[in-house]
Every structure is written in C-alpha cells, then in structure tokens.
Amino acid sequence: xxxxxxxxxxxxxxxxxxxxxxxxxxxxxxxxxxVRVKMSVSHTRKEAVELTVRLKGAGKNDETPGPILVExxxxxxxxxxxxxxxxxxxxxxxxxxxAKRTPYFACVLYQPLVERPENGLRTGGSMLLATESCSRxxxxx
Amino acid sequence: MRFLKAxxxxxxxxxxxxxxxxxxxxxxxxGNSPAFCNISNDGGTxxxxxxxxFDKLSGQGKYSxxxxxxxxVVLSAVSLVAPKGAEAAIPSLELVDLVANAxxxxxxxxxxxxxAVRQAGYIDAAIKQDNVKRLLTTGDYALSATATxxxx
Numbered sequence: 001x002x003x004x005x006x007x008x009x010x011x012x013x014x015x016x017x018x019x020x021x022x023x024x025x026x027x028x029x030x031x032x033x034x035v036r037v038k039m040s041v042s043h044t045r046k047e048a049v050e051l052t053v054r055l056k057g058a059g060k061n062d063e064t065p066g067p068i069l070v071e072x073x074x075x076x077x078x079x080x081x082x083x084x085x086x087x088x089x090x091x092x093x094x095x096x097x098x099a100k101r102t103p104y105f106a107c108v109l110y111q112p113l114v115e116r117p118e119n120g121l122r123t124g125g126s127m128l129l130a131t132e133s134c135s136r137x138x139x140x141x
Numbered sequence: 142m143r144f145l146k147a148x149x150x151x152x153x154x155x156x157x158x159x160x161x162x163x164x165x166x167x168x169x170x171x172g173n174s175p176a177f178c179n180i181s182n183d184g185g186t187x188x189x190x191x192x193x194x195f196d197k198l199s200g201q202g203k204y205s206x207x208x209x210x211x212x213x214v215v216l217s218a219v220s221l222v223a224p225k226g227a228e229a230a231i232p233s234l235e236l237v238d239l240v241a242n243a244x245x246x247x248x249x250x251x252x253x254x255x256x257a258v259r260q261a262g263y264i265d266a267a268i269k270q271d272n273v274k275r276l277l278t279t280g281d282y283a284l285s286a287t288a289t290x291x292x293x
Contacts, residue, residue: 125198125283
C-alpha cells in the first residue's frame with residue numbers, strides 16, 4: 001500500500017516528463033542460482049510513451065552503471081508502451097555469478113522520437129537527449 | 142447510613158468513570174519510502190542554430206532532476222553526426238550546474254548527492270569548429286547522448 005502511495009505522490013508532484021523505476025527491495029541473494037527482481041515503472045509525460053528496461057552491471061565504480069547485460073537475462077516485459085499516470089509491473093530474472101556482494105542496476109530508458117530537420121539547405125543541428133532512471137541493487141552469493 | 146456508603150462504593154466501582162479510563166494509549170505508525178530518481182529532458186529535441194561567424198551551432202533545452210535520496214547523474218559520450226566530408230568539430234553537452242561532457246568517447250559523472258534533490262536547469266548543446274578554417278561545413282548536424290540518473 002505504501003509503495004502505491006509513494007508512486008501516487010511522485011506522479012502527483014514529480015517533474016514533468018520523467019520516468020521512474022521502483023524496486024521492491026534492494027538486496028537479493030544468489031543462493032538459488034538465480035535472482036528475481038520485481039519492479040514497477042511509470043512516467044508523467046502527457047501521452048503514452050515507449051519505455052525500455054535494461055539490466056546493467058557496475059561501471060568504473062559501484063555507483064556507476066556499466067555495460068548492459070543480456071546474457072541469461074530475462075526481462076518481462078522489456079519494452080512496452082505505457083500511458084501517463086499508470087504503473088507497469090515487470091520482472092527481471094538473471095543468473096549472477098558473484099563471489100562477493102555485487103551491485104547491479106535496473107534501468108528504464110526513454111528515447112525521444114527523432115525530429116527530422118525542417119530543411120537541409122542551410123547549416124542547422126539538433127540535439128537528442130535520451131533519459132534513463134536506474135536503481136541500484138545488490139546481489140550476495 | 143451504612144446503605145448509603147455501600148451504594149457510593151458500589152457506584153465508584155461499577156460506574157464508568159474517567160478515573161478508571163486507560164491513562165495511556167500505544168500508537169505506533171511506521172512507514173518506508175523506497176528510493177527513486179528521475180532525470181528528464183523537458184523540451185524534447187533541442188534545435189541548434191548557427192552563430193553569426195558560422196563557427197558554432199548551439200541550442201538550449203531544459204532538464205529536471207529529482208531524487209529522494211543519494212543519487213548521481215552520468216552523461217554518456219556525446220555522439221556527433223556531421224555532413225559527409227565536414228571539417229573537424231567538437232560536440233559538447235552540459236546540464237548546467239550538474240554535469241558537462243565534451244567527449245565523444247568518454248562519459249562524465251556528477252558528484253553523488255548527499256540526500257534528496259529537486260533541481261531544474263538548462264541544457265546547453267553545442268558543436269564548435271575545430272579546424273584551421275574556423276568554420277563548420279554547411280549541412281545538418283546531430284548530437285545524441287543519454288543522461289542517466291542512478292538511485293544509490
């Protein structure tokens with residue numbers, strides 16, 4: 001219940017046009033050989049948008065997401081269109097091979113649509129900034 | 142008289158009275174707020190206009206960054222698509238007061254926030270000539286990058 005209250009609060013007062021990923025918990029055990037992460041995703045844009053969910057390992061340090069992990073990773077659903085104000089539950093399953101407590105990152109990416117230049121006759125440019133929200137979680141052996 | 146005393150004692154014992162009401166009540170309320178962060182480009186595609194000296198393209202957008210706990214923002218390497226045969230140019234992208242990157246091969250990261258953040262600012266995007274002619278070759282240019290916030 002409190003999870004949905006927080007989600008409602010974020011949707012109500014949060015920034016315009018943002019996507020959010022909530023994790024049910026932040027610590028997981030790999031004792032069974034696999035990890036199952038439950039998360040919920042929402043956004044506050046004006047219309048339905050396509051979001052992509054990705055699992056990442058650690059980058060140059062424990063605070064920075066690194067490469068996208070795909071080997072043995074099952075994300076259901078990994079891409080979906082979602083209207084504003086709704087939340088979508090999803091599950092990430094993977095088989096981590098960890099010898100010590102290791103960080104992972106569950107990320108939701110919004111890629112804005114490419115707008116074609118109005119004309120190609122004069123010098124002009126466009127900047128496309130995709131935005132991604134990640135939540136760090138830890139896996140212990 | 143004895144009857145009256147007995148009635149008074151009985152009344153004190155049996156009647157509901159504030160004297161016998163509970164003197165304290167244990168009220169316990171607990172909650173937990175899961176961590177999250179948001180980073181958003183509030184304006185969509187940023188259009189860049191050429192400078193009067195034709196040596197730079199620049200444009201501005203807006204971002205917002207919200208987190209309810211420790212978090213940081215990483216800006217990916219900036220990808221530049223230039224017209225075929227174009228003179229050398231350097232792309233740059235800055236989320237003002239947060240993080241900037243002028244590299245097409247390495248990412249840049251903000252400092253981790255100590256606590257909750259609610260910040261809005263401008264996005265400055267630019268492509269600047271980097272050649273002896275001090276000009277950008279005519280044509281269409283495009284920059285792309287990804288801003289990633291991480292809830293720690």
